[in-house]
Amino acid sequence: MRVYVDPDLCSGCGPCVDTCPEVFDLNDDGIAFMKVDEVPEDFFDACRDAADGCPSEAIVIEE
Numbered sequence: 001m002r003v004y005v006d007p008d009l010c011s012g013c014g015p016c017v018d019t020c021p022e023v024f025d026l027n028d029d030g031i032a033f034m035k036v037d038e039v040p041e042d043f044f045d046a047c048r049d050a051a052d053g054c055p056s057e058a059i060v061i062e063e
Contacts, residue, residue: 005058010058013056016050019050
C-alpha cells in the first residue's frame, strides 16, 4: 500500500494524526505529512480510516 498526503489539499485539521499517529504528523506549517516511507501492514486499516475521515481528501491511497 502506498499512501501520501497532497500538501496543496491539506487543511491541517489533524484527524489523520488522531487516527493514525504512527504514520501521520503535522509539520511546522500545520500540514500533514507521512512519518514513514512505507506503511507497515499493521496500520493499513488506520490509514484507510484516516483517508476516509479527511475532510479535504488530501490523503491518497494506492493499493
